[in-house]
Amino acid sequence: MRVTVAGIGYLGLTHAVCMADLGHEVLAMDVDEGKVARAAQGEVPFFEPGLEALLRKNLDAGRLRLTTSFAELAAFGTVHFLCVGTPPAADGHADLRYVRAAVDALAPHLTSPCLVVGKSTVPVGTARSLQQAITLAAPAGDQAELAWNPEFLREGHAVQDTLRPDRLVFGVASAQARRLLRQVYAGPLATGVPELVMDLETAELVKVAANAFLATKISFINAMADACQATGADVAMLAEALGHDERIGRRSLTPGLGFGGGCLPKDIRAFRATALDLGVTSVAGLLAEVDTINQSRRALITEMAREAAGGHLAGTRITVLGAAFKPNSDDIRDSPSLDVCDRLARQGAIVTVHDPAALANAARAKPQLRYASSVTEAASAAELVLHLTEWPDYQALDPYTLAGVVARPVMIDARCVLDTRLWRAAGWSVRVPGRPRAG
Ligand SMILES: NC(=O)c1ccc[n+]([C@@H]2O[C@H](COP(=O)([O-])OP(=O)(O)OC[C@H]3O[C@@H](n4cnc5c(N)ncnc54)[C@H](O)[C@@H]3O)[C@@H](O)[C@H]2O)c1
Numbered sequence: 001m002r003v004t005v006a007g008i009g010y011l012g013l014t015h016a017v018c019m020a021d022l023g024h025e026v027l028a029m030d031v032d033e034g035k036v037a038r039a040a041q042g043e044v045p046f047f048e049p050g051l052e053a054l055l056r057k058n059l060d061a062g063r064l065r066l067t068t069s070f071a072e073l074a075a076f077g078t079v080h081f082l083c084v085g086t087p088p089a090a091d092g093h094a095d096l097r098y099v100r101a102a103v104d105a106l107a108p109h110l111t112s113p114c115l116v117v118g119k120s121t122v123p124v125g126t127a128r129s130l131q132q133a134i135t136l137a138a139p140a141g142d143q144a145e146l147a148w149n150p151e152f153l154r155e156g157h158a159v160q161d162t163l164r165p166d167r168l169v170f171g172v173a174s175a176q177a178r179r180l181l182r183q184v185y186a187g188p189l190a191t192g193v194p195e196l197v198m199d200l201e202t203a204e205l206v207k208v209a210a211n212a213f214l215a216t217k218i219s220f221i222n223a224m225a226d227a228c229q230a231t232g233a234d235v236a237m238l239a240e241a242l243g244h245d246e247r248i249g250r251r252s253l254t255p256g257l258g259f260g261g262g263c264l265p266k267d268i269r270a271f272r273a274t275a276l277d278l279g280v281t282s283v284a285g286l287l288a289e290v291d292t293i294n295q296s297r298r299a300l301i302t303e304m305a306r307e308a309a310g311g312h313l314a315g316t317r318i319t320v321l322g323a324a325f326k327p328n329s330d331d332i333r334d335s336p337s338l339d340v341c342d343r344l345a346r347q348g349a350i351v352t353v354h355d356p357a358a359l360a361n362a363a364r365a366k367p368q369l370r371y372a373s374s375v376t377e378a379a380s381a382a383e384l385v386l387h388l389t390e391w392p393d394y395q396a397l398d399p400y401t402l403a404g405v406v407a408r409p410v411m412i413d414a415r416c417v418l419d420t421r422l423w424r425a426a427g428w429s430v431r432v433p434g435r436p437r438a439g
Pocket residue numbers: 006007008009010011012029030031032035083084085086098099101102119120121122151152153154155262263
């Protein structure tokens with residue numbers, strides 16, 4: 001099939017490359033000429049395992065091309081994916097100006113029957129209003145249809161999540177829209193990926209509800225960490241025991257510093273704002289609490305660092321392991337780690353940050369911090385080490401070697417994943433929120 005993708009950020013570039021890899025002919029566009037030029041040269045402007053190799057493979061095979069023209073998109077294919085950003089507005093709502101601009105630019109060129117497929121995360125009701133805008137502006141009128149196919153990919157696993165998703169959600173208003181989406185996704189569907197067909201509103205809600213649930217699960221286990229902290233219980237054991245219950249499950253049940261990034265925080269705030277507009281106070285109240293608990297983790301880790309430093313941070317040399325908002329990513333948007341770094345630096349700590357992939361982005365965003373390209377360099381003469389992003393590299397560190405580099409072997413494992421027994425055996429004092437101080 002001939003497929004187009006508007007917006008080549010994290011979502012759109014991954015989607016365009018994977019669509020081409022599934023065998024479709026793909027034309028991808030963005031309003032950012034620099035991004036388009038780099039992608040056309042086979043360059044991925046962010047860290048995503050496997051994506052650059054797949055981009056080059058599909059450019060070389062001639063299955064993927066790039067443009068900055070909406071007219072070319074419209075002329076190229078019959079299925080047009082919308083993957084533009086929906087950043088937060090000042091009042092917490094999703095800012096829909098980019099989605100609306102993309103539809104306004106594309107629709108006047110839609111002269112023959114086609115399907116526009118929204119993938120961006122939007123408030124419920126957006127698709128319905130975009131359909132009206134398309135019908136009014138497209139020469140094809142109501143033959144230019146809209147569907148919503150929300151995206152669930154995780155940064156760091158984006159390629160595999162796109163090629164082999166857990167499920168495909170099709171929000172459609174006609175049998176023709178469903179037929180076209182089935183054709184586009186014939187590859188994954190043939191491997192048994194569940195296909196869930198529903199109305200536009202439910203499809204929009206599935207995405208924000210999934211993010212709300214994941215955020216709630218993370219804040220739930222962090223609230224349990226507070227209960228453990230107050231009682232001397234061990235949240236790591238608690239999470240393990242809870243996770244064996246099939247109704248609960250182990251994933252997203254890791255206590256620690258909480259969530260960040262370009263999606264979860266903005267999506268739960270946007271959902272809360274929509275819920276308030278709709279008068280759905282249950283959702284608004286729940287998500288307000290989830291957000292509050294999540295933010296409180298950053299203050300908690302900062303306070304733990306102050307205590308571990310002997311009550312004052314001014315002049316304390318602190319090494320921070322991890323700057324990205326999550327491992328396997330160079331994305332620092334709303335990074336919990338960098339937020340903690342900011343708080344420490346504001347209290348006078350001398351903070352040196354290491355990250356396997358996000359160092360350049362972090363240095364651009366937070367020039368007031370120090371950066372080191374190796375853990376050894378970062379930890380040299382440190383009085384305190386904070387493990388803030390759970391890159392596998394850090395779990396593989398040798399605590400004996402590192403103990404010889406630092407000034408004081410004191411570690412706060414804010415991600416609750418290090419082998420505390422091993423680190424303590426190597427002479428480290430290890431503190432983990434919600435876990436007993438020793439044992
Ligand atoms: N990043 C993720 O992991 C992820 C996962 C699932 C869903 N989403 C959702 O996908 C959407 C995109 O997210 P992202 O992380 O890729 O954002 P991003 O900021 O990385 O990319 C957005 C892209 O859209 C382009 N753009 C803006 N206006 C445009 C226009 N009028 N026409 C064409 N291109 C335009 C921008 O130049 C940019 O390249 C958001 O709604 C987000 O919530 C993201």
